[in-house]
Amino acid sequence: MKEIKRILFALLFFVLLFCSANPPRLIPKVVLLLSFDGIRWDSIKDVKGFSLVEKEGFKVEKMRSVFPSLTFPAHASIATGTFPKNHGVVSSVFLEKNSKRRFSDEKEAEWLLTPPLWVLIEKKGLKSAVCAWPLSSGSWKGIYPTYYKPYSDELTDREIEEWVITCLKMRDKPNLIMAWFHGADYAGHKYGPKSPEYMEAVERSGKIIERILKAIKIEKMENRTALLIASDHGMSEVKKEIDLASRIPKKSFFPYIAISGPVANIYVENPRQYNIVKESLKPLKNACLVFEKQEVPQEFTTGDTSRSGDFLAICNPGDVFLPFRSPKKEVLKGMHGYSPSNLNMCGIFLACGDGVPKSKKEEACIVDICPTVLKMLGISENENIDGKALF
Incomplete structure (x- = not known):
């Protein structure tokens, strides 16, 4: 009986020794x-x-x-x-x-x-x-x-x-x-x-x-x-394209018009430019949503930061703005951004x-x-x- 115990003890010792020398690899979540x-x-x-x-x-x-x-x-x-x-x-x-x-x-x-x-x-x-x-x-x-x-x-x-x-x-x-x-x-x-x-x-x-x-x-x-x-x-699905950029006068100044599909942020530098752009966007109000920065509703707000445009224009679902200062590209048939x-x-x-x-x-x-x-x-x-x- 003592001999069996010695053998079992020896086996246990070697098993523990092996485990300590080769610890199991923990796989992280x-x-x-x-x-x-x-x-x-x-x-x-x-x-x-x-x-x-x-x-x-x-x-x-x-x-x-x-x-x-x-x-x-x-x-x-x-x-x-x-x-x-x-x-x-x-x-x-x-x-x-x-x-x-x-x-x-x-x-x-x-x-x-x-x-x-x-x-x-x-x-x-x-x-x-x-x-x-x-x-x-x-x-x-x-x-x-x-x-x-x-x-x-x-x-x-x-x-x-x-x-x-x-x-x-x-x-x-x-x-x-x-x-x-x-x-x-x-x-x-x-x-x-x-x-x-x-x-x-x-x-x-x-x-x-x-x-x-x-x-x-x-x-x-x-x-x-x-x-x-x-x-x-x-x-x-895209149904119609709107040429927003061509409607904004650029004589004597150059507003930054940032168009991303159906969304356009328009940036100006002074009150004179602001009034010119505001007037030029009025005819578009039947074709798309147009907001001055301080009037943007909660649904469309991106914050009152220097990164948001002075004006925000948004197409109706299915419409899209033509890219600004880009050659005529292949007409897109699908869009997001609404x-x-x-x-x-x-x-x-x-x-x-x-x-x-x-x-x-x-x-x-x-x-x-x-x-x-x-x-x-x-x-x-x-x-x-x-x-x-x-x-």
């Missing part, structure tokens, strides 16, 4: 936040990748965007949990009057007035990985994601997918992976939201989700990973995996995504965030 630009709320029915996520988890039937429902303001709202009046990205083209800076093609993170998700979690000692997310280029107050590929609309959706899967395979895995896919938005603009080409792009997006779900399974990460699928806005109360501007939100309940919510707003991610990673909500966690 990983949250994937994938944005599929321009996918409308009613376009994903029976698309397999999206259906797989919905079946296993959480869905918002209609995800409201912000105003303007454009790629850069909306992605800034997803990343920061704040509305444009707070994060400062008031459109996809704008001027900061105080500094005379124009929102550059680089779309650097420094334009954000409130911190994005990757900054919030890096400050807490967690790791982030960001690929092509609008407004992710450069640092925010000196803070970068641990791993990142700067924003570029030249990256293909397949290249972005491969980058995400590479992150999942890392030994030192990031806690948050954010990536932006733009194929559906491109198809929606070029062919319209009811076109076969748009639906094919949505189907391709579904295939991306399927392959990422498969990669999670291959890495044996199902129990430690949450997958969040979102879009920034929906898409509406009021978030317009049903066609609603996007998608689905989630599955670790910490995600199996339930549905009729409606929510994209500013609710950031606090949801923070809660999933065990980070208390920032008091300056406008949104509330979805679950």
